[in-house]
Amino acid sequence: MFPFKSKKVPDSGLTRRQTLALAPVRSRDVLESETAAGCVRLSLPVAVRPALAGLARRLGLWDGRALRKTVELDAMGSAVWRAIDGVHCAGDIAAMLAGRYNLDPAEAELAVAQFLRQLGRRGAIGME
Amino acid sequence: MTPTSTDAVSGVPLPVAWNGLDLCVPAAWRPMRLGPGYLYLEDDRGPAFEVKWRRGAGRAGMKAALRALTPRGMATAGGVLPDAWLAALADFELMPLTWSRAGRTGLGAALFCPECGLAAVFQGYGGPDGPDAGRVAELAAVLGSLDHHRPGPPAFRVFGLSFAAPPGFALAGFHFAPGRFSLSLQQGRQRLDVVRLAPADVLLARDSLATVAALAFGLDPAVPATGGSLGAAPAVWLAERQGRGGLDGLARALGRPGRLAVLRHEAGVNKLLGAALRAPKPVDRDWLAEAAARCVSL
Numbered sequence: 001m002f003p004f005k006s007k008k009v010p011d012s013g014l015t016r017r018q019t020l021a022l023a024p025v026r027s028r029d030v031l032e033s034e035t036a037a038g039c040v041r042l043s044l045p046v047a048v049r050p051a052l053a054g055l056a057r058r059l060g061l062w063d064g065r066a067l068r069k070t071v072e073l074d075a076m077g078s079a080v081w082r083a084i085d086g087v088h089c090a091g092d093i094a095a096m097l098a099g100r101y102n103l104d105p106a107e108a109e110l111a112v113a114q115f116l117r118q119l120g121r122r123g124a125i126g127m128e
Numbered sequence: 129m130t131p132t133s134t135d136a137v138s139g140v141p142l143p144v145a146w147n148g149l150d151l152c153v154p155a156a157w158r159p160m161r162l163g164p165g166y167l168y169l170e171d172d173r174g175p176a177f178e179v180k181w182r183r184g185a186g187r188a189g190m191k192a193a194l195r196a197l198t199p200r201g202m203a204t205a206g207g208v209l210p211d212a213w214l215a216a217l218a219d220f221e222l223m224p225l226t227w228s229r230a231g232r233t234g235l236g237a238a239l240f241c242p243e244c245g246l247a248a249v250f251q252g253y254g255g256p257d258g259p260d261a262g263r264v265a266e267l268a269a270v271l272g273s274l275d276h277h278r279p280g281p282p283a284f285r286v287f288g289l290s291f292a293a294p295p296g297f298a299l300a301g302f303h304f305a306p307g308r309f310s311l312s313l314q315q316g317r318q319r320l321d322v323v324r325l326a327p328a329d330v331l332l333a334r335d336s337l338a339t340v341a342a343l344a345f346g347l348d349p350a351v352p353a354t355g356g357s358l359g360a361a362p363a364v365w366l367a368e369r370q371g372r373g374g375l376d377g378l379a380r381a382l383g384r385p386g387r388l389a390v391l392r393h394e395a396g397v398n399k400l401l402g403a404a405l406r407a408p409k410p411v412d413r414d415w416l417a418e419a420a421a422r423c424v425s426l
Contacts, residue, residue: 017172075330101327102398104288106158111306 020091020109022127024084024116030124031068032081040078042071044122071122076101080115084125090116141269144169145285147299149181152273154266159286164299175232175253176263177270185247209237212268219243225251226258233258246276284311288399289324290424294415308344317385318407321345322423325400328393337364337400341391345404358420363392363402370410380408388413390420397425 031043046067048056056062073081079100083093090112098108119125141152144159146167153169157176161168168178207226209217220239227234235258236251252259252267259267281293287309293299297313297320304310310323323344325331331340338353341364354365369376369386380386388411391402403420405411 015172015174016170075333076327101330103327107288107306107326114306 016109017091019113020094021089023086023089024093024119024125025086025128026084027124027126029066035072038078039075040073040081042073042081042124043068044071044124045069047123069122076111077115080112081119086128090127141273143273143285145283145290147284148183148276148278148282149179150273150275150278150283150285151270153177153270162286162302162304177250177252177267178234178236179248179250181246181248181276184245207235209235210264210268212264213237213271216268216271216274225249228256231256235259241276244277285426287324288326288426289322289401290426291322292422294320294419294422310344318405320419321389321404321406322419323391323400323402323404324423324425327398328395328400329398331400332393337362337391337393338366340400341366341389341402344391344400344402345387345389347387347389347404358390358392358417361392361394363390365390365413366404372410376410386410388416390416392420394425399425401425 029045033041033043035041046069048062048067053062057064076097079097080093083096088096091109094109094112095105097103097112098105101108103111116125116127120127140155142155142157143150143152144167145151146159146162147164149165149167154171156171157169158171159167160170163180165181165183166179169176207224209222209224214222217237217239220241222237222239224237225234226236233254233256234251235254236249239248239250240246241248250271252263254260254263281295281297282299283293284291284299287304289309289311291311293313294315296315297318298315299311300314300319301312302310307327308323308325310321313320313322325340325344335343338355339349341347341353342349342351345366347366347368351366351368354367356363356365366389367387369379369384370388371377376386385406385408387404387406389402389404391400393400401420401423403416403423405416405419
């Protein structure tokens, strides 16, 4: 029934092997710095809904400059971020993570896939 | 069961155990979905093998399981199983099934074990033309290794953790997320939680072992912790409402169970392994130490 229609998750049609062969690329809009603990801090542009943006502008609450959000990564997240260079594929990054932290390879693949998905949703990376 | 890199390279079949079912699978297969009586494995190409089972379900359970596991209206009883599969399943009564959908096919069977009453459905996945010769051979080996008559409580050997449940405890829940795998087992009003965390060095760089243990078992970080060792590994014990009488006894009598937890640091495999028991009576520390010692890293 229309109002309760379930949202179907789009199927990429890729197998896991094909997905892991994709190389993540950092977005040019992301600003990177380092925390005192040696971890990565990311400054990400935040998308504002056009209706809210228009309202905020009219009320003089926003001057139109891009809003940013800061995210601090933990040690593993920082290691993955530093490995994102547009050359190494997700599978390579997972293997690197598994080797460095003595993780199970399959679990490292899941962790990397989940993390890259989160970064992708925030617009911090793309895949090629 | 998650393969180690050595096993994946050598192609040695890996033993998997899940809630009463034991089998050996190719090293490249990985469990992707689990249920109380359900196991679904994939390889790099996608779905590989799926099995669903119920103890004491009887012959009627065989048909019910078939309906539950296969795409609605798509599966048809019938089809011909490869001889190698039939040989491997000689101990079962079986009803072959087959289905085809969106360029993918499944070939399997509903099974009934007349000896113990177990009903099950399994299927191997294949391309548009069904499972290829390699997949058929792999599945023959998997089906040949199928063991569900192991005496005693169920064993678990999956996601980097091996655990043999104490007598009387049955699986009540589980959770897997990258870095964490936990099992919950129940016996009456007692609940045993088993947890495996990784990587230990990252977790312990942020918090102490006691804090990680409290977070892992859902205890208040203010709960008193005592250091010690379990086997050769450093460990921490957390006790909540474990006094014999007084306020602890009153709280337990009023329905707030006590909890005793132990988490150990296996530095060699960079993992944290532990167990916690929630019970309406004070927990026997030696019993919990023995149960926690059964949590072994794979």
